[in-house]
Amino acid sequence: MIKKRNIIGALVVGITGMASFAVVASIVVIMVNIIAGGMDTFSISFLTESPKEGMTEGGIYPAIIGTFLRVIIMTLVGVPIGAVTAVYLSEYASSKSKFAQMIRFAVNTLAGVPAIVFGLFGLGFFVQFVGQGMDYALEGGSGLRWAQPNLLWASLTMALLTLPVVIVSVEEAIRAVPRELREASLALGGTKWQTIRKVVIPNSFTGVLTGGILAISRGAGEVAPILFTGAAYFLPHLPASLSDQFMELGYHIYIMATQSADVEATSGIQYATTMVLLFCTFSLNFIAVVLRYKMRKKMH
């Protein structure tokens, strides 16, 4: 009997250990592979130069800028909307309210929609519907300015994609604010809004920040939603307005790997670009982890 129990115990330790090891090992293998493949191509000028020689040489500067702009606009739109929704859901909506249940259902569904569907939606809704409407309204339908993929539509599509991440993490942060603190404020004659503004939001601020960062890092790594809504193969200029197309890191990797004139010759660029993209998302995730840790520490 004792022996059998020992064997089962050892098996459980072995299997769970192996599984954990597999996770860590695959990250290490991927990282080593990417760094090994991209190290030779990577340099400071790789970050500051435009692609040259039909994109077989040069750097990825425009793609970095494009990614940066896209992420900023996405954040400016998505985080406020998501945060306000989260405040509504956790503070104002009664748990039995049909409307709140509908929002939650929509958020969950949104989280499960494949990224490429967001891309198609962005094309159909933003580019062809809103864009065309704007062209009619602004230029009488003669010009073609907004009814084509651009920075704004890509960023808005991306904001939509990251909305569930923001809502869920902000709501979690708000719920983590102890009930005692809310009651303290209300018992002093604070109104609900004063309590939210002066107690709930300040005490969940790191959580809101974490949510924002997680959303950014999720969004920064996605390519599918911008395929049809704004990313360009190659552009000689940086985007100068919201109605311009833009180059983007993830998309750059995709086209270099599938549509480059010489896929073999550009493998160094592909690896180095991946390295840059991963470095960005990893650092964002790292910041989010640190903030979350600080928040937990402050609460207890």
Add this chain to the structure above:
Amino acid sequence: MENGQIRIQVKSLNLWYGEKQALENISLDILTNQVTALIGPSGCGKSTFLRALNRMNDLIENVRTEGEVLFEGINIYDKSVDAVELRKKVGMIFQKSNPFPKSIYENVAYGPKIYGIRDKKSLDEIVEKSLRQAALWDEVKDDLSKSGLSISGGQQQRLCIARALAVDPEVILMDEPASALDPIATSKIEELIFELKKQYTIVIVTHNMQQAARVSDYTAFFYMGELVEYDITRKIFTTPSIKHTEEYVTGRFG
């Protein structure tokens, strides 16, 4: 019952959590500048009753209240009464001390600030006065910028009392304010209650019979959501008129 000025008059108060009735037909007068203790076994409704006096139960979903709680001649459950206004006058101290994660100064100034007092000098005065009233000033006057969470548990509870006093209430509701404190900190709170009743009307929920006997003038014994007996504390603890009360205060059940 001795005659005194009535501060809060409760008339046939009933309260339900969903389908479950938590308070049954409670009527009781709370007298001005007296300490009224609410005692009874866990789940008897004493905390629910306390929270009914400043409508803190409003914050819980599915709570239904019937009957009247008259404060300054007005039923606080009347549709026209703003719970926020009510809570300015009927403050509350909780079982677990709950200072905001802000400085000691900001904790006390929180209430006055949300009522729109911006002037630094007035705020300074209110903070000092409230901390003095809560017998905390001498211990913290040099560290007003320290976090309210950095002081001891007993000090935190007195900070919460100072915070409640800063908005100049008339009634202070205390929900087992010393249950998480050591005996020394507890006796400080009790001394404080003794001082505070000169200016305020105090209602205190306690599990501690000796505490009820020591600090209160009147005692109400609750059992299973009903008010069993309400009288002068001395009488409740020496010659209660109901057998059930006697059994509880002498520790034979509860």
